[in-house]
Amino acid sequence: MIEIEQLTKKYGELVAIRDLSFKVEEGRIWGLLGPNAAGKTTTMRILTGYLPATAGRAFVAGYDVFEQTDQVKKSIGYLPENVPLYTEMTVESYLGFVAELKKVPRHRKKAAVDRAIEIAGLQSVRKRLIKNISRGYKQRTGIAQALIHNPKVIILDEPTIGLDPAQIKEIRDLIKSLKGEHTVMLSTHILAEVKEVCDGVVIINEGRLMASGSLEELARSFSENDGVYLKLDRVDREVLGVFQQLPGLKSASVEGSEIKLEWPWGQDLRTRVLKLCLEKNLEIKEMRSLAMNIEELYLRIVSGGMEQ
Amino acid sequence: MKAVWSIAKKELMTYFTSPIAYTVIAIFVLLSGFFYYSLVWWFNTQAMQMARNPYYFQQININQMVFAPLFHNLSIVLLLMLPLVSMRLFSEEKKLGTEELLFTSPVSVTQIIMGKYLASLIVLFTMLFLSAVPTFFAFVYGNPELAPYLLGYLGLFLLGAAFLGLGVFWSALTENQIVSAVLTFGTLLLFWVISWAAYSVRGFWHDVLNYLSFFEHFDGMTKGVLDTTDLVYYLSFAFFGLFLTHSVIQFRRWR
Structure with missing residues (x-):
């Protein structure tokens, strides 16, 4: 579902990722793990078509990220690290706008918004202005936004950062419920999260691939x-x-x-x-x-x- | 086109849920009403005095004496206020981080720019339309010529469209709305007064500097003269602003 081949990204002299290759199977939840500045966000931004790569290839849902960018964008739901919310809009109108941006057909727009609100558990705040809802609900709105067009692939950049333990649990349960129907890739540096939510991990450091595979495979390779x-x-x-x-x-x-x-x-x-x-x-x-x-x-x- | 309209709708919604649009429109209408009122008052006193002399009375012209100065005043108010309309268009997206949402959606950069620009044009149109309401009474109680009147408003709209094109460009360069507004204002002012520099040079550069100035192109329109070079000037100015915006956005992502 997600495949990266020898991907390299340079910002001027700075090499953000170098010869990165990995694969995520359909219907799995995969963690992208690494210390700060390891290249996690860069990798995700390239996959979503936000940034071009310097070299290499990437495929999402069978489409080439650099050749068929529009198809790729239609098949991806993306939650960036800074949750992209228009604070002056209500949850409902915001999701409606995102549905239009993601080219959800007009007659299905309302159903799509309702579905995303239900999955993300936003019923109680749907008419409220985003600037007035709590951090946890903002995060859920961010996830609802990534789900709105029912994409095959969902990419979440640090989905639980800055939340309290109860909220973290809720978001994790939400992510787990996406498994099977969607392929999910999430970045994090919280290891417990990987253990709880993910089927496997890709570990990168300083832009290089350090290890990848299911948790059991990794454990086996070390003892x-x-x-x-x-x-x-x-x-x-x-x-x-x-x-x-x-x-x-x-x-x-x-x-x-x-x-x-x-x-x-x-x-x-x-x-x-x-x-x-x-x-x-x-x-x-x-x-x-x-x-x-x-x-x-x-x-x-x-x-x-x-x-x- | 649907994507452009979606973005424009969202921008309009943001304009009208925040106080920006209301404030700008209200102040613009208020100032325009004040200018119109004082010009009409002045026109009336002049007309009374001139009524004693049949020769002068023939010369009196409401288009020349009320509307031409009104359009000039409004053009300066637009210069002061439109940077406040355009300043948030891209700056706010950058600040909120919503830029990433826009650019990872299946819409093109051109569609995004056009959507935002269209929304700002609608705000401009609303400003001009509401400010024009009191002037309708001139047609009820007097007989101004319609063509120069309409041409004057068309001129204001085109002038504003050019201002906004430049404003969109500056807002794409910074995430700070104030900086964006100040840069727009500064550049507009420079283009306004660039004809002053034209006096000090001769020949080719004199013509170039004169051509670049907003003033030179606006004058004709307030007098009821429609010149295609003026139209081309405003449209190409707006187009150039939007084109630069596109280049800036692409350049930032592809560098």
């Missing part, structure tokens, strides 16, 4: 084994011996106050570990995945410069 850390009411040789007999287990060891169990990728021994604990009357205080969490992964990738 040999899957496994868990287990915190029990007691840790001793006897307990360790119990686990060592578990079939399929690669290793069991004690790390601090926790037991580390490892097994090869592809099988999941978690249930069996649980059953074993119950059988042996061991009380589980905590169990967590051995796989690197997204924070660790991100730091490894961005600082280590490991290429996928």
